[in-house]
Structure formats: C-alpha cells, structure tokens
Amino acid sequence: MTSSSLTLPARRTPSLVRHAIVERYLPVATMVLALIAIWYVAAVAMNWTLVRDAFEREETPYTISDVLAGTMDAERPLLPAPHQVINAFVDGVFGYPPLAPRSLIYHSLVTLSATVLGFLLGALFGISLALLIVHSRVLERSLLPWIICSQMVPVLALAPIFIVVLGAIGLQGLLPKSIISAYLCFFPIAIGMVKGFTSPDPLQIELMRTWSATSRQVLWKLRWPSAVPYLFASLKVAITISLVGAIVAELPTGGEAGIGARLLSGSYYGQTIQLWAALVAAAVLASALIGIVGLVERGVNSRMGAH
Amino acid sequence: MSTEPASKRLVVEANAISLTFETADGRVDALSNVSLQIAEGEFVSFIGPSGCGKTTMLRVIADLQQPSSGTLSVNGMTAENARLARSYGYVFQAPALFPWRTIEKNLKLPLEIMGFSESEQKIRAERYLSMVNLKGFERKFPWQLSGGMQQRVSIARALSFDPAMLLMDEPFGALDEIVRDHLNEQLLQLWKSTEKTVLFVTHSIPEAVFLSTKIVVMSPRPGRIIDVIDCDFPVDRSLEIRETPEFLKIAQRVRNGLRAGHSYDE
Numbered sequence: 001m002t003s004s005s006l007t008l009p010a011r012r013t014p015s016l017v018r019h020a021i022v023e024r025y026l027p028v029a030t031m032v033l034a035l036i037a038i039w040y041v042a043a044v045a046m047n048w049t050l051v052r053d054a055f056e057r058e059e060t061p062y063t064i065s066d067v068l069a070g071t072m073d074a075e076r077p078l079l080p081a082p083h084q085v086i087n088a089f090v091d092g093v094f095g096y097p098p099l100a101p102r103s104l105i106y107h108s109l110v111t112l113s114a115t116v117l118g119f120l121l122g123a124l125f126g127i128s129l130a131l132l133i134v135h136s137r138v139l140e141r142s143l144l145p146w147i148i149c150s151q152m153v154p155v156l157a158l159a160p161i162f163i164v165v166l167g168a169i170g171l172q173g174l175l176p177k178s179i180i181s182a183y184l185c186f187f188p189i190a191i192g193m194v195k196g197f198t199s200p201d202p203l204q205i206e207l208m209r210t211w212s213a214t215s216r217q218v219l220w221k222l223r224w225p226s227a228v229p230y231l232f233a234s235l236k237v238a239i240t241i242s243l244v245g246a247i248v249a250e251l252p253t254g255g256e257a258g259i260g261a262r263l264l265s266g267s268y269y270g271q272t273i274q275l276w277a278a279l280v281a282a283a284v285l286a287s288a289l290i291g292i293v294g295l296v297e298r299g300v301n302s303r304m305g306a307h
Numbered sequence: 308m309s310t311e312p313a314s315k316r317l318v319v320e321a322n323a324i325s326l327t328f329e330t331a332d333g334r335v336d337a338l339s340n341v342s343l344q345i346a347e348g349e350f351v352s353f354i355g356p357s358g359c360g361k362t363t364m365l366r367v368i369a370d371l372q373q374p375s376s377g378t379l380s381v382n383g384m385t386a387e388n389a390r391l392a393r394s395y396g397y398v399f400q401a402p403a404l405f406p407w408r409t410i411e412k413n414l415k416l417p418l419e420i421m422g423f424s425e426s427e428q429k430i431r432a433e434r435y436l437s438m439v440n441l442k443g444f445e446r447k448f449p450w451q452l453s454g455g456m457q458q459r460v461s462i463a464r465a466l467s468f469d470p471a472m473l474l475m476d477e478p479f480g481a482l483d484e485i486v487r488d489h490l491n492e493q494l495l496q497l498w499k500s501t502e503k504t505v506l507f508v509t510h511s512i513p514e515a516v517f518l519s520t521k522i523v524v525m526s527p528r529p530g531r532i533i534d535v536i537d538c539d540f541p542v543d544r545s546l547e548i549r550e551t552p553e554f555l556k557i558a559q560r561v562r563n564g565l566r567a568g569h570s571y572d573e
Binding site: 201203204206207208209210211212213217221222225228304305 | 369390395396397399401406407409416417421448449468
C-alpha cells in the first residue's frame with residue numbers, strides 16, 4: 001500500500017482498483033475461455049462427418065483443413081460454433097428493426113412481458129398464500145399439501161391444457177402465458193415467505209405483546225421486515241422460473257412469437273443456429289432479470305441498515 | 308428509603324400464585340404458592356438459582372404466562388388488563404432491537420404502536436436517548452453499537468411510553484463485569500430520577516443488594532419464595548458501598564437463603 005492510500009483511504013489508487021478487478025473477474029474469464037475452447041473442439045468433432053459427407057456427396061476433392069473450416073461455418077450444423085451463435089445473436093438483435101418478426105428484441109419483448117406479468121401475479125399469489133398459512137394453522141394443514149402437489153405435475157403437460165381451457169373461455173395471448181408462468185413461480189415465493197413471516201425472534205414477538213400491538217401491527221412492523229431477506233432469495237429463484245414458464249407456455253401456442261416460438265421453429269426446421277441464438281437471448285434475459293432483482297435487493301438492504 | 312413503603316399504593320399484589328407445566332417428564336412446579344406485595348416506587352430484585360421461577364414470576368406479572376391458580380393484581384387491575392393498558396415496560400436479557408431500524412426508530416417503535424403523534428415521538432426519542440447517555444447515536448443501526456449500548460437502548464425503549472413499572476429479566480446477564488457495574492450505577496440513577504417501580508431478575512448477589520430496596524430470594528423445585536429482605540441504603544449510593552459491613556451483611560443473608568433453598572437438593 002502506498003502512503004497516499006494510507007492518508008486517503010477513500011480514494012483507491014488505480015493499481016489497487018485494477019488489482020481488485022483482476023482478482024474478481026480472472027476466475028470467471030478463465031472459466032468462460034475454457035468453456036469456449038471445449039465448445040470449439042466439440043463443434044469440430046460433432047460436425048466432422050456432416051461436413052465430410054457433404055464433400056463426398058458433391059464429389060469434390062477436399063483436404064482435412066477444408067473439412068475443419070467447414071465445421072466452423074456449416075449452415076445447419078449439429079452443434080454451431082460459438083462465433084456462429086454470437087453472429088446470429090448479434091444479427092438478431094441489431095440486424096432488424098426492433099419490432100420486425102425476425103428481430104430477437106421483438107421476441108424477447110413478447111416473452112419478457114409474459115414473464116413480468118406472470119412474475120407479478122405469482123408473487124402476489126405466493127405472498128397471499130404465505131400470509132394465509134402463517135395466520136391459520138388450519139389453512140396450513142389444508143393448503144400446504146395442495147401447493148406441493150401443484151408442483152409435481154410437469155408444466156409441459158399442463159401448459160397445453162391451460163392454453164386450451166383458457167382459450168375456450170376467451171382468454172388468449174399474454175394472459176394465459178402469464179398464468180402458466182405465475183403457476184410455476186408462486187411456489188418458491190409461498191414457501192420462502194412462510195419461512196420469512198415466521199422468522200422473527202420469539203423475544204421480538206413477546207415485546208410486541210407487551211406493547212399490546214394488534215396482529216396487523218405485528219405483521220407490518222415485525223413480520224414483513226423480517227421476511228425481506230427470504231423474499232429476495234425466493235424472488236431470484238422465481239424470476240428465472242417465471243421466464244422458463246413463459247417460454248414453455250409459448251410452445252403449444254404454435255410458435256407465433258416469443259423466445260419459445262423461436263426455439264420451436266428452430267428445432268422444426270433444423271435451424272440450429274437460430275435455436276442457439278434464441279437460447280442465448282433467453283440466458284441474457286434471465287441474467288438481466290436476476291440482476292434487476294439483485295439491484296432492488298441491494299437498495300432495500302442498504303435502507304434497512306444491512307452491513 | 309426514608310418514606311414508608313407500606314403507606315404507598317401497591318402495584319403488585321400476588322396471592323398464592325402457582326404455575327405448573329405438564330412436560331414429557333411429568334409435572335413441573337415452576338411456581339408454588341407465591342405471595343408477594345410490591346409498593347409503588349420500590350426496586351425489587353428476584354434472585355435464585357436457575358429454575359427457581361424468578362423469570363416465570365416476572366412473566367406472570369407481565370401476562371406473558373398465566374398462573375394455574377392464585378390471584379394477582381397488577382397496578383390495580385388484572386395482569387391482562389395491566390398489559391393492555393401498557394402498565395409496564397419489559398427488558399429481556401437480550402436487547403431484542405429490530406436490526407432494520409435505526410436506534411431512534413427502535414425507540415419510536417412502541418410509540419408508533421401506541422399511536423403517539425410524530426412530534427411527541429421525536430421529543431420522547433430524544434429525551435430517553437439522552438437519559439441513557441446515547442445522544443448522537445440516533446441514526447446508527449443496532450449492529451454498530453456494543454452490547455451494553457444496545458441494552459441501554461432497550462431500557463430507553465421500555466421507558467419511552469412512561470409505564471408505571473419496569474420489568475427487567477437479567478438485563479445485564481450477558482455483559483461483562485465492568486460494563487455491568489457501570490450500567491448498575493446508571494440504572495440506579497434512572498430509577499431515582501423516574502421514580503418507577505422496578506422488578507429486576509438477577510443471578511448476581513452484589514447486583515441485587517446494590518440496586519434493591521427489597522430482595523426476594525427464591526428456590527427451585529418447586530419454585531417458591533424463601534426470604535424477603537428489606538434493604539435501605541441511601542439513594543445516592545455508589546459502587547463503593549459494596550465494601551461496607553452493612554452491604555456484606557445483607558449479601559450474606561441472601562447467600563444463606565440461597566444455600567438453604569439448595570440444602571435438601573442434590
């Protein structure tokens with residue numbers, strides 16, 4: 001440490017900052033590079049026979065390096081190379097106007113709206129269930145088994161039924177997708193919040209009793225704030241689950257729009273590169289959503305005096 | 308004390324209080340036939356080994372537990388009504404502050420619950436924080452304070468709504484000797500200036516003798532009172548009093564009481 005950093009501890013010297021960045025991101029970068037290297041090797045191995053057979057069918061002479069080059073830019077590879085996926089992703093994002101049917105931004109927005117609405121519905125439902133369960137032992141016994149049962153049925157089987165039934169009563173488009181998404185994501189929130197609402201220290205509950213606080217006051221001034229760490233832990237799980245729910249819900253609609261639709265049409269027509277680009281879009285979306293929840297959490301935590 | 312306690316109003320009148328628990332190992336007599344009278348303005352210590360029912364007695368008075376039999380009047384009403392009327396402030400062994408609230412907001416919590424006006428909350432938070440010498444810590448969060456400071460906040464919080472009684476359950480039990488001595492002196496000051504009735508549960512003989520006007524010695528299995536010792540040191544006593552023969556005589560009597568309660572046991 002230099003003398004200037006001793007006298008001014010708030011101002012870090014650039015070398016210290018760089019050091020911290022290196023320390024933080026070096027392991028991540030190493031992992032990413034290693035994965036990309038493995039991916040390239042796998043792309044060569046998996047696409048090799050495909051490319052070689054194509055050369056042989058056309059009866060053109062070829063060398064090993066020709067085949068090698070072919071595995072890197074095949075039109076419909078078994079496993080597209082990383083740069084092909086990234087190109088397709090960048091092209092999908094920037095290559096078209098944002099609302100064009102081939103734009104990844106358009107499809108992401110379609111999925112995002114169902115995800116966010118589903119997440120909000122699921123959070124509302126999950127928290128309400130937790131409140132009911134915490135306030136009544138009878139409800140705990142009668143509701144909890146059903147809540148757990150609801151998650152044992154695979155959503156892939158349920159989604160078409162939901163879409164058909166909701167379609168029959170005139171609900172189409174965004175809402176059915178959001179309901180499937182909410183159906184999946186309310187679960188971790190309900191379970192997390194039951195834990196959170198019952199997490200206050202017994203002494204704190206007794207203190208409220210000595211002040212003869214009403215049960216509403218106990219809820220707002222003690223149970224809610226105590227449940228906040230549990231809330232954010234379950235929201236982070238729930239937001240990714242609701243994205244998965246929204247994507248799955250797009251599959252039985254016949255693939256009109258959304259990331260799910262891109263995945264479906266990609267696999268129908270063997271457009272593996274499109275498929276992978278849609279996967280990348282889903283991953284980016286999920287990371288962004290978790291990031292937003294994390295940011296809100298940090299804001300709330302600092303207001304609640306976390307250290 | 309110069310004034311005669313008997314002439315004052317009684318704030319606690321317990322008659323033949325018993326409390327039994329049914330546990331997996333059978334019946335436990337937490338309290339057996341306990342009768343006790345506490346006058347307004349007294350400082351009463353409950354002392355005895357673990358399981359003697361001293362904490363249970365305090366909890367019964369606070370209506371946190373209900374006796375199996377006997378009659379109890381707190382501040383002239385039933386224990387439940389006294390609790391609903393917010394007749395006492397309770398201080399636990401742990402500060403039990405709310406970690407997401409600043410010190411000031413912790414102090415305001417009972418006031419918010421009881422519906423005090425914003426301005427009154429502010430005035431009281433200021434008054435009681437300075438009473439426990441914590442002015443300037445309003446915006447700090449509990450984790451930024453030492454254990455002793457946190458316990459002072461919880462005492463200020465218990466006093467903030469100006470209850471008739473202060474019930475303290477080993478409030479300094481988790482603190483080290485030096486902090487404890489210091490807080491004992493401060494508590495004595497507080498008692499003198501607020502003229503509250505204090506009920507104080509402790510393990511420590513010197514603490515009990517130093518603070519109290521009345522020491523209730525209790526014994527376990529079944530939990531009962533075996534001696535009540537009056538203790539009248541001058542109000543402006545300091546810690547040095549613990550070296551005087553009078554102090555040692557009372558401490559000896561407490562110790563004898565505790566020993567007698569133990570003799571048939573083990």
